[in-house]
Amino acid sequence: MLKKVVAALFALSSLYQMNGVAMADGLDSLPPDQKALYENIDPAIPLGGTVYKDFVAKRPPPWKIGYASTYAGNTWRANMLDEFSNVLVPKYKEAGLVSELVVTQSDLKDSVQIQQMRQMVDDGVDAIIICCSNITALNQTIEYAHSHGVPVFSVSGYVTSPYAINATENNTDGGYKAAEWLAKEIGEKGNVLTVSGIPGFASSDSFDNGAKKAFEKFPNINVVGNVAGKWTDQVAQVEVQKFLATNPAEINGILVQSASENGVVNAVQQSGRDMMPIVLGGEASAACYWRQNPDFISKSFHFWPPRSDARLVWDVMMRTLQGQGPKIQSILRPALPYTIDDVKKVLKEDCDPNSTDWIEPENNSWWPADVANTYFERPVDPLAWRPKK
The missing domain is CATH 3.40.50.2300 (Response regulator)
Known part of the structure; x- marks a missing residue:
C-alpha cells in the first residue's frame, strides 16, 4: 500500500x-x-x-x-x-x-x-x-x-x-460492492473463500482491497482462505478444488474475480458440496448455471465486461x-448490477455451460x-x- x-x-x-x-x-x-x-x-x-x-x-x-x-x-x-x-x-x-x-x-x-x-x-x-x-x-x-x-x-x-x-x-468499488452483496446474501455471517486474479496486478489488488474494506463491516463474516485464480477458469477450478479438498470447514460463500467464476462453479459441483452463493462477473458459462438454477443468487455484477x-x-x-x-x-x-431477468434475455434454458462468451x-x-x-x-x-x- x-x-x-x-x-x-x-x-x-x-x-x-x-x-x-x-x-x-x-x-x-x-x-x-x-x-x-x-x-x-x-x-x-x-x-x-x-x-x-x-x-x-x-x-x-x-x-x-x-x-x-x-x-x-x-x-x-x-x-x-x-x-x-x-x-x-x-x-x-x-x-x-x-x-x-x-x-x-x-x-x-x-x-x-x-x-x-x-x-x-x-x-x-x-x-x-x-x-x-x-x-x-x-x-x-x-x-x-x-x-x-x-x-x-x-x-x-x-x-x-x-x-x-x-x-x-473502478475496481476498488467493484470489490467493495461484491463483498458487501455477498455478506448480505449469506445473512451477514459465515465463512467466505476469496478467489483473486493475479496478485500484484492493479486490477486484482484494487478489487481485493475494496472487498476487504467491505467485509470489515461484518464482524461475523470470516474470510477463511484466498487462492489466486489468475482470471482463468482452468486455474481457478484447480485451486478451489485443492482448497475445498484440504479444508473441510463449511464455506458459505465465494467471492470471485472474473474470468474464473465458471471454474469455481465447476469446482464446487465436483467437490460434492452443496452449492453456495458465488459472485458472478459476466461469463456466459457461469451465467448458464444461474439460468438453469434461478434461485442460485439474487443478483451479480458487471465488473469489467x-x-x-x-x-x-x-x-x-x-x-x-x-x-x-x-x-x-x-x-x-462503476460496477453495474444485473439480475436473472437480464440473464434470461440473452441465454436460453438449454444454454452452453462451456460458452466462451460474456454477458454485457x-x-x-x-x-x-x-x-x-x-x-x-x-x-x-x-x-x-x-x-x-
Missing part, C-alpha cells in the same frame, strides 16, 4: 508541474454525478488533468493503432481482442479513421511488454492501448511514447505515468487523437455517449468527426 501511495503522490506532483496542468482540470471538472463515482477508489489512481487536453495527432487519419496486451489465455482477453479486431477496426476503417491494429502479447512479462511498446513507437503507431499492466513498470516507456507523439491508454487497470490516460473500471471495456478505451483513444481534449487522467466506470451491460450503459461527452472539452461523436481541411 505504501508503494501505491508514494506512486500516487509522484504522479500528482508531476501533473502539477507539467504545462500548468492542475488538479482542478481533472476531477473537479466533471459533473457531480460522474465525480461521485470516484469516492471509493485506489489511492494511487491519478486524478489530475492530462497533458492531452490540447493534444494534436502527429499526422491525419487513418491512424495505426498498437495493442500491447499482457496475456491471451482467458475468455475475457479473447472477447476484448475480438471486439477490437472484428468490430471496432472494421467500423473505423470504413470511416477512414484507422488503417490497422498491431497486436502483441507479453505473457505477463514487463520487460517483454516494454520492448514491444518501444518497437510499436519506432514502427510508427499513432496510439497504444495497454491492458492490465503493472502500475509503474511501464512509466519510462510511456514517457518515451509521449516524446514521439504517441499517447498511451490503459484499460482494465491503471498506470501512474502522467503521460498516459486510464480508461478503466470485456467488449464494453474495449469500446470504452477505443472511444477515449479516438476522441483524444481527434483533439477532443480529455479532462481527467483516469476515466473510471445493455444499451452501451457502460459508457453511454452522453456520459462520454462530459469527459471531454470539445466532444463529438468520434465516428462523425472529420479532420479540418
Whole structure:
C-alpha cells in the first residue's frame, strides 16, 4: 500500500508541474454525478488533468493503432481482442479513421511488454492501448511514447505515468460492492473463500482491497482462505478444488474475480458440496448455471465486461487523437448490477455451460455517449468527426 501511495503522490506532483496542468482540470471538472463515482477508489489512481487536453495527432487519419496486451489465455482477453479486431477496426476503417491494429502479447512479462511498446513507437503507431499492466513498470516507456507523439491508454487497470490516460473500471468499488452483496446474501455471517486474479496486478489488488474494506463491516463474516485464480477458469477450478479438498470447514460463500467464476462453479459441483452463493462477473458459462438454477443468487455484477471495456478505451483513444481534449487522467466506470431477468434475455434454458462468451451491460450503459461527452472539452461523436481541411 505504501508503494501505491508514494506512486500516487509522484504522479500528482508531476501533473502539477507539467504545462500548468492542475488538479482542478481533472476531477473537479466533471459533473457531480460522474465525480461521485470516484469516492471509493485506489489511492494511487491519478486524478489530475492530462497533458492531452490540447493534444494534436502527429499526422491525419487513418491512424495505426498498437495493442500491447499482457496475456491471451482467458475468455475475457479473447472477447476484448475480438471486439477490437472484428468490430471496432472494421467500423473505423470504413470511416477512414484507422488503417490497422498491431497486436502483441507479453505473457505477463514487463520487460517483454516494454520492448514491444518501444518497437510499436519506432514502427510508427499513432496510439497504444495497454491492458492490465503493472502500475509503474511501464512509466519510462510511456514517457518515451509521449516524446514521439504517441499517447498511451490503459484499460482494465491503471498506470501512474502522467503521460498516459486510464480508461478503466473502478475496481476498488467493484470489490467493495461484491463483498458487501455477498455478506448480505449469506445473512451477514459465515465463512467466505476469496478467489483473486493475479496478485500484484492493479486490477486484482484494487478489487481485493475494496472487498476487504467491505467485509470489515461484518464482524461475523470470516474470510477463511484466498487462492489466486489468475482470471482463468482452468486455474481457478484447480485451486478451489485443492482448497475445498484440504479444508473441510463449511464455506458459505465465494467471492470471485472474473474470468474464473465458471471454474469455481465447476469446482464446487465436483467437490460434492452443496452449492453456495458465488459472485458472478459476466461469463456466459457461469451465467448458464444461474439460468438453469434461478434461485442460485439474487443478483451479480458487471465488473469489467470485456467488449464494453474495449469500446470504452477505443472511444477515449479516438476522441483524444481527434483533439477532443480529455479532462481527467483516469476515466473510471462503476460496477453495474444485473439480475436473472437480464440473464434470461440473452441465454436460453438449454444454454452452453462451456460458452466462451460474456454477458454485457445493455444499451452501451457502460459508457453511454452522453456520459462520454462530459469527459471531454470539445466532444463529438468520434465516428462523425472529420479532420479540418
